[in-house]
Amino acid sequence: MKYSPWSEDAxxxxxxxxxxxxxxxxxxxxxxxxxxxYVDKACVExxxxxxxxxxxxxxxxLTFYHDLQTTPPTQHQISICVAEACQAVGARELxxxxxxxxxxxxxxxxxxxxxxxxxxxMVDGKIIGRATLAKIEKART
Amino acid sequence: xxxxxxxxxxAISVGADEVADAIAQLDPSIEIIRNGSRGALWLETLVExxxxxxxxxxxxVNPENVQSLFDADFLNGGSxxxxxxxxxxxxxxxSQDRVTFARVGIVDPLSxxxxxxxxxxxxxxxxxxxxxxxxxxxxxxxxxxxxxGAGFPAGIKWRTVAQSYGSQKYICCNADEGDSGxxxxxxxxxxxxxxxxxxxxxxxxxxxxxxxxxxxxxxxPYAIATLQKAIDIARQSDWLGSRVLGTTNSFDISIRVGAGxxxxxxxxxxxESIEGKRGVVRAKPPLPAVEGLFGQPTVINNVLTLSTVxxxxxxxxxxxxARGVGRSLGTQVFQLAGNIARGGIVEKAFGITxxxxxxxxxGGTLSGRPLxxxxxxxxxxxxFSTAHMDTSMDYESLIAAGGMLGHGGVVLFDExxxxxxxxxxxxxxxxxxxxxxxxxxxxxxxxxxETIDLIIQGVRVDExxxxxxxxxxxxxxxxxxxMGGLTPLPVKSAMLNFPSDFNGVRR
Numbered sequence: 001m002k003y004s005p006w007s008e009d010a011x012x013x014x015x016x017x018x019x020x021x022x023x024x025x026x027x028x029x030x031x032x033x034x035x036x037x038y039v040d041k042a043c044v045e046x047x048x049x050x051x052x053x054x055x056x057x058x059x060x061x062l063t064f065y066h067d068l069q070t071t072p073p074t075q076h077q078i079s080i081c082v083a084e085a086c087q088a089v090g091a092r093e094l095x096x097x098x099x100x101x102x103x104x105x106x107x108x109x110x111x112x113x114x115x116x117x118x119x120x121x122m123v124d125g126k127i128i129g130r131a132t133l134a135k136i137e138k139a140r141t
Numbered sequence: 142x143x144x145x146x147x148x149x150x151x152a153i154s155v156g157a158d159e160v161a162d163a164i165a166q167l168d169p170s171i172e173i174i175r176n177g178s179r180g181a182l183w184l185e186t187l188v189e190x191x192x193x194x195x196x197x198x199x200x201x202v203n204p205e206n207v208q209s210l211f212d213a214d215f216l217n218g219g220s221x222x223x224x225x226x227x228x229x230x231x232x233x234x235x236s237q238d239r240v241t242f243a244r245v246g247i248v249d250p251l252s253x254x255x256x257x258x259x260x261x262x263x264x265x266x267x268x269x270x271x272x273x274x275x276x277x278x279x280x281x282x283x284x285x286x287x288x289x290g291a292g293f294p295a296g297i298k299w300r301t302v303a304q305s306y307g308s309q310k311y312i313c314c315n316a317d318e319g320d321s322g323x324x325x326x327x328x329x330x331x332x333x334x335x336x337x338x339x340x341x342x343x344x345x346x347x348x349x350x351x352x353x354x355x356x357x358x359x360x361x362p363y364a365i366a367t368l369q370k371a372i373d374i375a376r377q378s379d380w381l382g383s384r385v386l387g388t389t390n391s392f393d394i395s396i397r398v399g400a401g402x403x404x405x406x407x408x409x410x411x412x413e414s415i416e417g418k419r420g421v422v423r424a425k426p427p428l429p430a431v432e433g434l435f436g437q438p439t440v441i442n443n444v445l446t447l448s449t450v451x452x453x454x455x456x457x458x459x460x461x462x463a464r465g466v467g468r469s470l471g472t473q474v475f476q477l478a479g480n481i482a483r484g485g486i487v488e489k490a491f492g493i494t495x496x497x498x499x500x501x502x503x504g505g506t507l508s509g510r511p512l513x514x515x516x517x518x519x520x521x522x523x524x525f526s527t528a529h530m531d532t533s534m535d536y537e538s539l540i541a542a543g544g545m546l547g548h549g550g551v552v553l554f555d556e557x558x559x560x561x562x563x564x565x566x567x568x569x570x571x572x573x574x575x576x577x578x579x580x581x582x583x584x585x586x587x588x589x590x591e592t593i594d595l596i597i598q599g600v601r602v603d604e605x606x607x608x609x610x611x612x613x614x615x616x617x618x619x620x621x622x623x624m625g626g627l628t629p630l631p632v633k634s635a636m637l638n639f640p641s642d643f644n645g646v647r648r
Binding site: 116122 | 151154183320321322327361362415418419476478479484485553574576
């Protein structure tokens with residue numbers, strides 16, 4: 001996935017698109033992550049000032065949601081579902097094997113709604129059913 | 142010549158995009174329609190050919206099969222090892238009672254013409270001629286209950302919102318389908334999004350709300366893209382906007398995307414999240430129907446609840462409620478998942494038995510090893526053993542059996558499952574996903590996982606089992622919402638139905 005390098009000026013331009021939204025803080029953080037691949041630490045104060053919130057409000061939202069990350073993304077992003085329906089078809093073992101092979105590119109996730117064709121994974125935004133190490137590796141290239 | 146290749150993300154996950162590309166490459170003159178999935182997910186990618194006598198199906202097709210389909214003259218229904226006959230005659234599909242899912246898999250999800258040709262907008266056209274009172278009466282009369290899991294009568298909720306005063310009422314659709322083993326909301330949005338938009342528009346007219354919001358989880362990127370396109374199309378026609386179908390009613394819909402939080406499927410946490418805050422559960426009262434989103438009266442319904450409303454209005458409440466048993470009226474969209482041979486969507490009237498779902502439709506386990514456990518109703522639902530196969534699948538019977546219907550997910554596990562490990566996972570999941578508001582949920586979940594770990598290791602087993610049950614009682618009684626309140630359900634049902642997994646000796 002392609003992301004822009006972090007830039008406070010670019011961030012301000014993006015935040016302006018949310019001026020008319022009610023309750024914009026979560027949307028603002030999501031927008032930052034979508035553009036830059038992560039939420040830079042400067043975003044907390046920037047968003048707080050922009051929307052007249054406290055830094056604690058923004059920090060609280062940033063740290064509540066699993067999707068939001070504060071460090072730049074890895075080159076590939078792989079998620080493996082480790083919830084019950086995928087556990088029933090070997091997701092625990094696959095998750096371990098994937099972490100051994102692709103290290104910190106791999107994150108556990110809870111459900112992509114592909115529960116009849118598990119194990120389910122998401123590789124750089126593409127969904128994989130009946131996932132195996134080989135399929136993940138192929139989708140990653 | 143028209144060929145159907147599903148765009149449903151389950152089909153895409155096993156190669157539907159590549160199949161469509163391969164067909165287009167071999168014969169560019171073919172019109173490829175990306176329909177939703179029929180719901181027989183084990184047959185994906187299910188390719189259908191439009192013939193003068195009806196649609197003919199082949200499946201499961203993978204990209205490597207495509208050349209051989211052409212060789213077998215599949216465009217004229219030629220014989221091939223993957224030939225399945227006429228789609229509507231496939232027993233697994235033909236025996237279902239598709240109401241909410243009537244159009245899913247049949248229509249092009251983003252064609253309004255197709256939607257109208259298959260009965261779309263009949264419900265809304267009826268709704269705009271009715272008074273608010275008559276409209277809500279029709280929904281109440283149908284017996285429709287909340288399909289998200291709580292089972293609250295939809296009409297009564299709508300009535301409360303209609304009678305509450307607010308300057309801007311809202312219709313919030315809960316599409317934060319976080320339960321493992323459930324995917325009906327996703328499939329409906331990807332396969333027939335206009336039905337949801339129609340249901341929300343009807344709800345808006347009924348209660349006097351002009352703004353609809355769909356809270357859709359980030360784990361469903363394909364559904365987000367499809368729904369946004371469908372909303373844009375409905376805005377460009379005479380549907381969404383300031384004059385709904387030429388009337389003085391105004392209604393519009395926007396999407397709010399979740400950020401990876403299971404508890405945000407709880408309705409008050411969802412409201413907090415839409416308001417841009419931490420997804421922390423609110424105490425009730427006030428009910429969201431009185432003081433909901435931004436403090437305004439708010440209808441919160443699940444995708445399936447709202448998407449059933451157009452069908453109820455089109456067919457009439459009496460027709461809908463003629464299906465089902467007791468107080469569970471109409472149909473339920475069951476989702477068969479996990480270690481299952483024939484997984485997918487089975488929509489049937491309430492009252493079908495667990496055995497019919499698991500064996501007649503599901504065909505038992507995928508691995509072929511004996512079935513051992515079935516979890517019904519998501520991560521907060523009970524684990525049942527094969528002794529429960531005659532249970533009637535409806536709200537009341539499942540509660541009587543010690544479980545709950547939830548959002549209708551049925552997850553199979555073969556004999557390799559260890560229920561103590563599953564019980565521990567239930568506690569761990571609660572610890573990860575708890576919003577942190579209630580102490581029994583926030584801290585009890587971690588203590589619960591530790592206690593189950595001791596039982597697994599054989600440390601003071603009887604003492605720890607007693608402690609665990611005591612903790613479960615505190616969580617059930619001392620938590621505001623279902624996250625902490627129902628996490629004990631999978632734990633206690635596992636202990637009750639699979640006692641041999643909790644004796645400190647590993648299987």
